[in-house]
Amino acid sequence: xxxxxxxxxxxxxxxxxxxxxxxxxxxxxxxxxxxxxxxxxxxxxxxxxxxxxxxxxxxxxxxxxxxxxxxxxxxxxxxxxxxxxxxxxxxxxxxxxxxxxxxxxxxxxxx
Amino acid sequence: xxxxxxxxxxxxxxxxxxxxxxxxxxxxxxxxxxxxxxxxxxxxxxxxxxxxxxxxxxxxxxxxxxxxxxxxxxxxxxxxxxxxxxxxxxxxxxxxxxxxxxxxxxxxxxx
DNA sequence: TGTTATGTATAAGAATCTTATGTATGTTTG
DNA sequence: CAAACATACATAAGATTCTTATACATAACA
Numbered sequence: 001x002x003x004x005x006x007x008x009x010x011x012x013x014x015x016x017x018x019x020x021x022x023x024x025x026x027x028x029x030x031x032x033x034x035x036x037x038x039x040x041x042x043x044x045x046x047x048x049x050x051x052x053x054x055x056x057x058x059x060x061x062x063x064x065x066x067x068x069x070x071x072x073x074x075x076x077x078x079x080x081x082x083x084x085x086x087x088x089x090x091x092x093x094x095x096x097x098x099x100x101x102x103x104x105x106x107x108x109x110x111x
Numbered sequence: 112x113x114x115x116x117x118x119x120x121x122x123x124x125x126x127x128x129x130x131x132x133x134x135x136x137x138x139x140x141x142x143x144x145x146x147x148x149x150x151x152x153x154x155x156x157x158x159x160x161x162x163x164x165x166x167x168x169x170x171x172x173x174x175x176x177x178x179x180x181x182x183x184x185x186x187x188x189x190x191x192x193x194x195x196x197x198x199x200x201x202x203x204x205x206x207x208x209x210x211x212x213x214x215x216x217x218x219x220x221x222x
Numbered sequence: 223t224g225t226t227a228t229g230t231a232t233a234a235g236a237a238t239c240t241t242a243t244g245t246a247t248g249t250t251t252g
Numbered sequence: 253c254a255a256a257c258a259t260a261c262a263t264a265a266g267a268t269t270c271t272t273a274t275a276c277a278t279a280a281c282a
Contacts, residue, residue, distance in 0.1 A: 001270075001271090004120075004204045004207075004208060005119075005120035005121075005123075005237075005238075005270085006120045006121055006124070006204060006205060006208040007120070007208065007270090008116075008119040008120040008237085008238070008239095008268095008269060008270060009115075009116035009117045009118070009119040009120065009238095009239095009268085009269070009270095010117055010212065011269080011270085012116075012269095013117070013216070014212075014215055014216075017215060017216050018215070021218070026229080026230090027229075027230065028227095028228060028229050028230080029229095032228095034215065037211075037214050037215055037218065038211040038214060038215070041207060041211055042211055045270080045271065045272080046229090046230075046231075046232095047231090047232080047233090047270075047271060047272070047273085048269075048270055048271075049230095050230065050231055050232080051231090051232085051269085051270090052269085052270095054231090069229095070228085070278080070279075071277095071278060071279080072228065072229055072230095072277080072278060072279080073229065073230065073277090073278095074228095074229070074230090075229090075230075091216060093115045093117060094117060094212065094216060095216075096115075096152060097115060097117040097118065098209055098212065098213070100148075100149040100152055100153055101121065101125075101205065101209065102209070103148050103149060104125055104128060104129070104145065104148055104149070105124075105125075105128050105202060105205060107132070107148065116239085116268075116269075118239090119237095119238060119239060119268085119269070119270095120237085120238070120239095120269095120270095122238080122239085123238095137260080137261095138260075138261070139258095139259060139260050139261080140260095143259095156239080156240065156241080157260090157261075157262075157263095158239075158240060158241070158242085158262090158263080158264090159238075159239055159240075161261070161262060161263080162238090162239090162262090162263085163238085163239095165262095181247080181248070181259090182246095182247060182248080183246080183247060183248075183259065183260055183261090184246090184247095184260065184261065185259095185260070185261090186260090186261075223282095224281100224282090225280100225281085225282085226279100226280080226281075226282100227278100227279080227280075227281095228277100228278080228279075228280095229276100229277080229278085230275100230276085230277090231274100231275080231276085232273100232274085232275080233272100233273085233274085233275105234271100234272085234273085234274105235270105235271085235272085235273105236269100236270080236271075236272095237268100237269085237270075237271095238267100238268085238269080238270095239266105239267080239268075239269095240265100240266085240267075240268095241264105241265090241266085241267095242263100242264085242265085242266105243262100243263085243264085243265105244261100244262080244263085244264105245260100245261085245262085246259100246260080246261090247258100247259080247260085248257100248258080248259075248260105249256100249257080249258070249259095250255100250256085250257075250258090251253105251254100251255085251256080251257095252253100252254095252255090252256100
């Protein structure tokens, strides 16, 4: 997703946060939502998204539900109980990460 | 560096920012500085640091100067002109990244 | 009828990091 | 005084995550 290497490692957290917020979403919907929220700055590629969803499912953090809408398949994902707990942890880690990065990059704000 | 995958991709930016701030630094010094600034939360491993420094040097963003202090070798790195320009770009990308992540994770703050 | 949008999927390769190991000197501590 | 820890660099094997490319399928639009 995107050119900047900075986003590497953050995709899982983004997915889980969006699912926490919206209950259930399908892959394509996630890409569009992220694009909208970031005003087009962050474009998740399918090659990153689908393997990530499959892995989160395999780890027991997501449940799948297949629907057919307008004759097109959709795989809706939602957080499991375990996934909800993990989401809290990952969001906390993300906050720590952002705080640390700001300390490193904007040291004047510390005082 | 660290357990959380979030830091993946941010090491180069961290290095360049520290060099911009401190003029010149050697590898071990960078690891200690980062540990101090983040209160021990972020520990850069040598396996990540040294290859990163070598690559930045190969790309023309860093210059090296070897010194011997207390009978121990130190390789001081500093930004080249090209490296200074690149640092500005990467810090700007980092700010965009942090802003985008906050929009995704803390959407209520947008309004 | 060709392009764009919607929708999922995988495979090859690139980039970045972890873990482990190696070398070497200086300092502290039991 | 010997072992552990701190300082200082380096690299190699493997894991993880992503990009790029490709594939399949339906619907809408121009």
